[in-house]
């Protein structure tokens with residue numbers, strides 16, 4: 490489990506400062522929700538955690554993003570290892586242009602996971618020694634099934650694993666994206682408004698998965714839906730105009746906030 494903490498983190502795009510001096514510890518194996526008005530820096534903060542910000546040329550980062558005590562913005566940081574550790578789920582699912590099965594198998598193949606490692610992974614997932622059929626791709630078949638189950642999608646797709654993933658509904662694609670992210674064995678899941686493209690029922694399924702997954706993963710979710718934040722958050726970070734105004738256990742931030750701006754935001758007076 491990675492321990493994630495931010496120390497005096499400031500981020501600017503060119504001359505535009507978007508985050509100022511953010512210091513916070515993100516608790517392990519809990520759901521941390523980042524809330525705040527549009528443009529306050531939520532996505533920027535989330536992307537700083539696995540260096541997705543690097544895709545912007547003019548971004549300037551100062552301060553530390555410490556993952557297991559190592560500053561990821563240190564010149565020597567292993568960015569690929571970091572991104573594997575910190576799975577990212579975007580607002581809209583982007584299935585790879587291949588079958589449902591191949592979408593899950595892709596990551597383990599790219600990372601050249603050995604057959605023994607795959608069997609180990611299945612056993613860890615299932616919490617028991619699983620009998621792997623000796624046919625070709627036997628391990629991968631079970632691995633794909635295990636992750637689709639873990640993401641709550643198996644029952645809906647088990648009869649059409651070899652059809653294009655693009656034919657799934659958006660809600661199913663989002664759970665597929667979750668299964669795909671989990672299949673490369675991340676330790677944390679970073680999700681940026683993961684239900685904003687979904688209908689309420691699909692959104693509920695994703696929320697349910699997060700609550701189930703937090704037993705084993707550290708989860709950080711950005712949402713602008715306050716009701717969703719209340720449903721899933723163990724810990725809350727409230728950003729306002731690039732400043733971390735308040736952070737703490739969900740009940741405290743929602744029901745007894747220390748800062749007037751937090752109170753106004755969670756009560757819906759400002760948005």
Ligand SMILES: Nc1ncnc2c1ncn2[C@@H]1O[C@H](COP(=O)(O)OP(=O)(O)OP(=O)(O)O)[C@@H](O)[C@H]1O
Nearest residue numbers: 502505507526527528529530531532533534545713
């Ligand atoms: N690549 C970029 N180049 C320049 N400015 C950017 C870039 N990305 C974001 N910004 C600006 O940084 C600020 C914070 O953006 P960010 O996307 O982090 O906000 P957010 O809280 O996620 O907002 P929303 O709720 O609308 O998604 C905004 O003013 C935005 O316009």
Ligand SMILES: [Mg+2]
Nearest residue numbers: 531532533681
């Ligand atoms: Mg955003």
